[in-house]
Amino acid sequence: MNKEVCRRILIILAALISTGYLLMLGWYNTLSLDDYGFVVDTSNVSPWQWAYHMYMTWQGRFSTFLVNGCLFILFGHSSTLFPLTVLHLLLGYGVLYLYARDVLHIKDVTNRIAITVLITNIAIMSVFEISTFYWLCCAGYFLEIYATLLLFYVIYIAKWKEWINAIAAILCALYISGSAENYTPLVLMVLGLLWLRDVVRDSRLLSFKEAFCKHWLAFTVCAILGIGFIAMIVAPGNKVRMQNGEDMVGFMHDFNFVLFVKKTIIANVIFDIRLISRGIYWLGLLPIFMYVGKMLRDNEVVIVLDKVGKRILIATILLAVFIFIAVTACVYGTGYYPPLRSMSYISFAMAAYLCYVGCLLGYRIAENKSRLVTALVICSFVGWSIFAVCEIAREYPEVKRYHEFICARNALVQHEAGNGRTELLYIDEYEAPQWKNTYSYLRTAINKCVGSKKVVEEIYFPYMISNIDKTNPDDFRNKGLQEYYNADFKILEK
Secondary structure, three states, rough: OOHHHHHHHHHHHHHHHHHHHHHHHHHOOOOOOHHHHHHHHHOOOOOOHHHHHHHHOOOOOOHHHHEEEEEEEHHHOOOOHHHHHHHHHHHHHHHHHHHHHOOOOOHHHHHHHHHHHHHHHHHOOOOOOHHHHHHHHHHHHHHHHHHHHHHHHHHHOOOOOHHHHHHHHHHHHHHHHHOOOHHHHHHHHHHHHHHHHHHHHHOOOOOOOHHHOOHHHHHHHHHHHHHHHHHHHOOHHHHHHHHHOOOOOOOOOOOHHHHHHHHHHHHHHHHHHHHHHOOOOHHHHHHHHHHHHHHHOOOOOOOOOOOHHHHHHHHHHHHHHHHHHHHHHHHHHOOOOOHHHOHHHHHHHHEEEEHHHHHHHHHHOOOOOOHHHHHHHHHHHHHHHHHHHHHHHHHHHHHHHHHHHHHHHHHHHHHHHOOOOOOOEEEOOOOOOOOOOOOHHHHHHHHHHHHOOOOOOOOOOOOOOOOOOOOOOOOHHHHHHHHHHHOOOEEOOO
């Protein structure tokens, strides 16, 4: 068995085991929190009607509500989120496969598929709250990422027919334009700057009109994103949502500049610390992209290696500025530290950054030290396989217990509703254990290696806690569960 076959087996093994881990969590995750009420709301109206209702009475994310309305209809009556997990993974694999084929130029189809799957899995596993991936009403946080990746692929890489490119780009732009107030302007900013760069550059050889027409699609997409963002922030429902925040400094409240600056600095520091704390994931990704860089050299793909250090420095600065703007926008909109579920796209931004850096380093190092790159990537593939196996072994008993508890609780509510019960029903509370995952143990081990005595006590939940209120039977969670099973009684938690 030659070395290339061994590497291919390791890649496939790491991809399969990490996929199995994510699918296992999807199998044992269920509807939670807002999901029950939203499923009820969408059961008697069309997704269009529900999206309009939410736009007018809750929040401006019109495209997210429209797509989520369809998802509630498709998956809202399943006892497991396995189908949603499969959909998420297939969309991620499909979009990143296009980049692996047309940007990274991975010729071997088996390697291309395996590396695509592994990179996608690692990016998902590295998000700050993996429970977001298994929360039906938060599906939009990942769909917007896939739509953005496809959008940039269509505009700058795809060799499809022009009308196909236009339709695909406009559909992606329509979804992103109403996806999230903290996300749409970031895409608009990046795409707008790229469009401006291209027009200015081409204006040196062409007239401004010709340069503008050459990049008409990017401009059209920017216009759609801008209009959609305005539509989001002027939505009547925003007033209702914003009133739930007691300490918000956004555009709908009195703006205090000094307080805003103070909160921005603190929030960015906290977020950067949390980002660095995910460092093991980034260290595990880098050798994979270095291996891709080696394959680019082996496949005789030409990469200009002038000023590699300067390129990496510029990429690092751009990433830091992007993250700063992203966190600052959340501070302005929410009043303080951004909800981590809304920052899931940062993991994919980190993967893109590491792809650029890793390919440059791998391409350059492979010229004289090809064995070093090979050794690093083998260690990475073996490490990810072991990591995923440890996660499965550690988390399987807990997620299985969680699933059985929620199913038994829901079966009790359904049974009592079927028997015509009318008096108040008390149900048991799910006692989530305070536990650490494999990643936390690895971080503790690394701390010890560098002489630190700090122990990582990171509380980790591979599912969305689905408890309801203990005192108010009209709480949205209690009401959602009650209406989901068409019960004539109110529900409280013991």
